[in-house]
Amino acid sequence: MSQQRTVGISDFVAAKGPDILVTYALGSCVGICLYDSKLQIGGLSHIMLPDSNQFSKNEINRMKFADTAIADLVSDMRRLGADMRRITAKIAGGAKMFQTQPGSQIGSIGDRNVDSVKQVLKDLHIPLTAEDTRQNYGRTIHFYLGTGIMKVSSLNRGTTEY
Amino acid sequence: MFNIYEELNDTHIDVLREIGNIGAGNAATALADILDDRVEISIPIVRVTDFDTAVNALGGAESMTVGVMLNYYGDANGMIMFLINMDDAKLVMKILLQGYGEEDENEITEMKLSAIKEIGNILGSSYIGSIATLTGLQIELSIPYVAIDMAGALMSVPIIEFGAVGDKVMFIEESFSGREHNLKSNVVMFAQVDTLRIIMERLGIGI
Numbered sequence: 001m002s003q004q005r006t007v008g009i010s011d012f013v014a015a016k017g018p019d020i021l022v023t024y025a026l027g028s029c030v031g032i033c034l035y036d037s038k039l040q041i042g043g044l045s046h047i048m049l050p051d052s053n054q055f056s057k058n059e060i061n062r063m064k065f066a067d068t069a070i071a072d073l074v075s076d077m078r079r080l081g082a083d084m085r086r087i088t089a090k091i092a093g094g095a096k097m098f099q100t101q102p103g104s105q106i107g108s109i110g111d112r113n114v115d116s117v118k119q120v121l122k123d124l125h126i127p128l129t130a131e132d133t134r135q136n137y138g139r140t141i142h143f144y145l146g147t148g149i150m151k152v153s154s155l156n157r158g159t160t161e162y
Numbered sequence: 163m164f165n166i167y168e169e170l171n172d173t174h175i176d177v178l179r180e181i182g183n184i185g186a187g188n189a190a191t192a193l194a195d196i197l198d199d200r201v202e203i204s205i206p207i208v209r210v211t212d213f214d215t216a217v218n219a220l221g222g223a224e225s226m227t228v229g230v231m232l233n234y235y236g237d238a239n240g241m242i243m244f245l246i247n248m249d250d251a252k253l254v255m256k257i258l259l260q261g262y263g264e265e266d267e268n269e270i271t272e273m274k275l276s277a278i279k280e281i282g283n284i285l286g287s288s289y290i291g292s293i294a295t296l297t298g299l300q301i302e303l304s305i306p307y308v309a310i311d312m313a314g315a316l317m318s319v320p321i322i323e324f325g326a327v328g329d330k331v332m333f334i335e336e337s338f339s340g341r342e343h344n345l346k347s348n349v350v351m352f353a354q355v356d357t358l359r360i361i362m363e364r365l366g367i368g369i
Contacts, residue, residue: 009213009318024223025314028322048322097319098231098307109322138315140224155226155312 002146007031010064012045014076018146026093028110030066030117030133031141033090034073034126035148036082042145043073049109050116066116074124089121090130090150090162092139099136110134130162170210177365179208181296182334185289185349192284193338196258206336213321216333220348221247223314230282231307231319234290237299238360240353241320242289244282245313250345251278257343270310279308285349289334297364320352 002018009029013021017040023031026046035042045063052065062068078084094114114133121128132139132152142151153159170178186206209215217223228251230244246254252267255274262273283306294301309316321331332351337344353361362368
């Protein structure tokens, strides 16, 4: 029996197949799907900000930032038995929801989130196998731990499976 | 400091609500001029709440929503966002553009987007104007930006930009009723920590 579990904003969940992990309405946030296909162990993280370094360590919610969230999610998956060497990643989100004026500080956070997620994955030697990122629309992710498929849906551009 | 919204007591919330009331009153007058109709506004429900509660009040994370966002800056810094669900937005656009040959209700044209942007602009200016008047602070507003998408995706933008503020938002829900129509809209206000403190201090109730 597969169970569907919702991952909130600044939240992550690690689980085993055939469970389905869902996170709704990513705007400039990024959803990161990590997967060990041999054991069907996966995790979904919904991060808001690129990195935790500008904040003091004891005040932060580690699930909010790309650097801390991905590291902690990997630990949780390893606790379930996942092998670091087999983990691969698929990511979606990081949009620019409002087309602000060029040069405006507001609106670049989606790009910075995507860049940071990619750097963190690279540092952890986790290969990125698919992405549906940037542009200007919201996305919902369904991550099927039975198959490793990441389904990305949006209001106007339909649904794509990766 | 980090969770300043949690430090707000009932008096602070009352003050925010009163700011919301004054802003809504200004907005009603301005809207009535444009809509050529008498616009009545219910007493706004002002809530200081977390992200999920606010998104659910908008009909859920994935519900199609029109958002108009403005940044304010100067003595006070933050964002204000006007959110209205798609069906109500269509109604507003229909009323605004009567006789302009924009009869297809389901088509979102540039002109319709401009119209809804202007409504957001009026509401945003009304709220920020009321804060500026009450506090004597100099506050500037950016031009309005509009997007149509999932409620959760739109709301996450200001949450991210001002996310350090304990992830709470000030959520103002109000109903506008004209002769024939009833509309529900929401205004979400985000303020930098310092801004919230300055506003309260200016009003004589420090946090």
